[in-house]
Amino acid sequence: QVQLVESGGGVVQPGRSLRLSCAASGFTFSTYAMHWIRQAPGKGLEWVTFVTNDGSGKFYTDSVKGRFTISRDNSKNTLSLQMDNLRAEDTAVYYCARDLPNTGFDYWGQGTPVTVSS
Amino acid sequence: QSVLTQPPSASGTPGQRVTISCSGSSSNIGSGYVYWYQKLPGTAPKLLIYKNNQRPSGVPDRFSGSKSGTSASLAISGLRSEDEADYYCSAWDGSLTGWLFGGGTKLTVL
Numbered sequence: 427q428v429q430l431v432e433s434g435g436g437v438v439q440p441g442r443s444l445r446l447s448c449a450a451s452g453f454t455f456s457t458y459a460m461h462w463i464r465q466a467p468g469k470g471l472e473w474v475t476f477v478t479n480d481g482s483g484k485f486y487t488d489s490v491k492g493r494f495t496i497s498r499d500n501s502k503n504t505l506s507l508q509m510d511n512l513r514a515e516d517t518a519v520y521y522c523a524r525d526l527p528n529t530g531f532d533y534w535g536q537g538t539p540v541t542v543s544s
Numbered sequence: 545q546s547v548l549t550q551p552p553s554a555s556g557t558p559g560q561r562v563t564i565s566c567s568g569s570s571s572n573i574g575s576g577y578v579y580w581y582q583k584l585p586g587t588a589p590k591l592l593i594y595k596n597n598q599r600p601s602g603v604p605d606r607f608s609g610s611k612s613g614t615s616a617s618l619a620i621s622g623l624r625s626e627d628e629a630d631y632y633c634s635a636w637d638g639s640l641t642g643w644l645f646g647g648g649t650k651l652t653v654l
Contacts, residue, residue: 436641461643463589470546471581471589471632473643487642521588530579530634537588 428533430522435538438512447488448505448535454481456457456500457475457526462507463534464518474520489515513540545640547572548633555652564649566633569613572644576636578616580609581605583630583648593618594598612642620651 434446436508448460461476475486475496484496495508519539523531556562566578584590590629591600593609596616608619616635620627633646 463585463645469646470630470648471634473582473634475644476643486643505640523589528577528595530591531581531589532591532600534588534590534592538569 428491428524429534430444430524430535432520432522432535432538435520435540437541437543439512439544440513440536440542442512443508443510444512444540446473446507446509446522446538446540447521448507449507450503450522450524450534453533454522455498455503460476460496460505462496462505463523463526463531464516465537466515466518469518472518476525477505509540512540515543516540517542546645546647547637547640548635548644549629550646550649552647553650553652555654556620557633557654558623558625560623561619562651563620563622564618564631564633565645566616566618566652567581568616568635568644571639572637573611573615573616574614578611579634580607581621581632581634581645583626585630589632605652623654624651627651629639630635 429451431449462474477496493511497506519537521537523534568593576627577595580587583589597609606622
């Protein structure tokens with residue numbers, strides 16, 4: 427069965443870095459674009475970034491451009507999010523999700539919480 | 545404030561039909577597909593509707609989606625207590641080159 431398992435969340439001080447990972451199984455990882463989507467406490471869903479299936483294309487929401495970097499290793503079925511210069515407003519639960527064109531985000535991980543606080 | 549606009553709340557009694565609207569623009573809803581997600585506290589979002597009105601396998605036919613111009617709607621018929629959740633619309637925005645979510649609608653089953 428399809429599984430997406432995030433890890434790497436935690437508490438970090440403003441300005442520091444954190445690296446999230448998403449381990450994928452149960453499907454052909456290299457076929458799917460992969461996304462990071464977050465939900466801040468008491469707020470709605472916010473799309474953060476996605477990478478195309480072959481890693482050649484990467485897109486970011488404006489608030490994280492220049493600070494976050496998405497990457498994938500299709501040989502290890504792993505998605506990563508390097509988050510640098512973290513801010514308090516980056517505090518959220520971070521979900522990884524997959525999609526094919528026009529199918530929507532059909533599978534999501536359980537999420538990993540990130541808290542940016544001094 | 546979200547680019548995709550949803551009402552913050554909606555409510556209905558068991559068995560009723562409720563609709564949730566999602567308003568966008570020509571660069572998102574008006575030029576592409578709309579997706580709907582259900583979010584329960586402490587759980588991952590669940591895809592309810594894709595390509596405006598298609599249901600993934602396993603989603604009851606009580607859930608339906610529609611789109612007209614730059615707006616879309618999610619309808620839930622035969623409302624049940626387990627439908628109480630937050631609902632989000634989503635669309636790709638070609639101008640922003642990114643995915644958008646609406647602000648979410650909290651559905652209460654009275």
